Amino acid sequence: MLYSHISDNQEGDEIEEQQPIPVFLHGFLGSSRDWDACLSHLDVSHAIRIDLPCHGLSKYCEVDDFEQACQQVQLTVLAKLKKENMDASTPLVLVGYSLGARIAMYGLSEKCFDGLIIQGAILEGGNFGLQTEEDKVLRWENDKHWSKRFATEAIDYVLFDWYHQGVFASLDPDQREEMVELRSDNLGSQLGCMLRATSLAKQPYLLDALKQLDIPLLYICGEQDDKFKALAQQSGLQFKSVKQAGHNVHHEQPAEFASLISNFIKKLK
Template sequence: MLYSRALFSQVTTNQPVIVWLHGLLGSGDDWSETLYCLSSFAHFVIDLPGHGGSQALECDSLPMCAEQVVTTIQAQLGARQPVIIVGYSLGARIAMAVVNSDASERINIQAVLLEGGNVGLNNEPARVARWQQDSLWAQRFACEPIETVLEAWYQQPVFGTLNTEQRNSVITARRNNVGSAIAKMLTATSLATQADMLPVLQRSPLPIHYVCGEKDTKFQSLASEYALPTSVLANAGHNVHKEQPQAFAALVEEWVTTTTVSCS
């Protein structure tokens, strides 16, 4: 079972618990600024395999990660407790895999919010290129000092909107990662091997909402293609909850409140 923290004293089956899934290299602590702004809600924070308190645990694929998440929710919160899943990047892709599983028969999912998650690559050349890219990064994480790889990782264009202070803060927070564990997770959950989740999301009866940053032109373009209900947050890039935690929290609060009312 994955490491998790329940940030509430008591909840009822009338009140949903928000389940938070972080991105690659992160941990449940990544959500702290957002959760501070959402103190009136009940939260359940999970560390994904190879990360944080789950560092010693492994998974072989995205569906297996989803299974570990569902098992953890079921064991800690029970089958009846309503939950709303929020995932960022890798966490968003795992949330998609949860939707594409038998999870609804085992836990009470009310809605899903996806922050900057890719639904999948729809052509073979793109998958081949992505596998090569992920394999190279995995080799670096496995063989080089973690600090060296992190400095290079956060120079990628997708993180270009992080200011120097934010980038340094993220890198410092990531230095406790074990490179070999990240390497395994990176190849196990590579976007190159992910099934196309868009049809799954489009036909799901669950309320699904997509979030991306105004400065994240790549994922804005993808969001337009996905045609899912979408919010674009101003003055933010790929990592919306890190760059604009208060605005992200306000969006989550409004969406969860509206969704809960519509589902009741």
């Protein structure tokens, strides 16, 4: 079972008793605390945050693949609802960032969340998958390289290089230093485990299956995140590009991100 936390806004209880509850799935290197700033702007009655396998207070919970990761998410949400005396049929909205978005997309596409009543999903900076075997081989070699580094080197040195990858090009030196400091409390060997288990090389190409879903999806990306903005524009999914943000929109523009969540949930009614 994964660590989870449910935020209870007593004033929000009066908003809408059956308003869907957002379930937050953070990205690689993150934890459930990553959503604190966003939640401070979000006016909902409840919100569930989960520490993914090998991260945060779930750091010793290992999985072998995407399916197991999705199973752990489902079991954790059901257990949290039961503990809070909420029905298993409580409507939910998945909100996933990067790795969390990929786990959400996989679970929805592969029917891993059939025990949950999911009414929609917000996908922030999630990769739909690779389409050629050559790309998958190259990605697997790259992920094995990073996995070994995380497991064998001082984590702050590895993180310094990690945040110099192209996807984080929008970070300035101060922001990069902040991210390295923030993520240095992770356990490198466990990060390596999760990186191998959920490598993009092991993920099917999910876009076609996502388009067949009968629930609304919203893809969110930062205006300065060229790679994922292009993926969003080409996807055919509903998407929103957020100004003055790179790959991590909910961290860089938490109020705007919270507003997008609120509007998405309101439209579900």
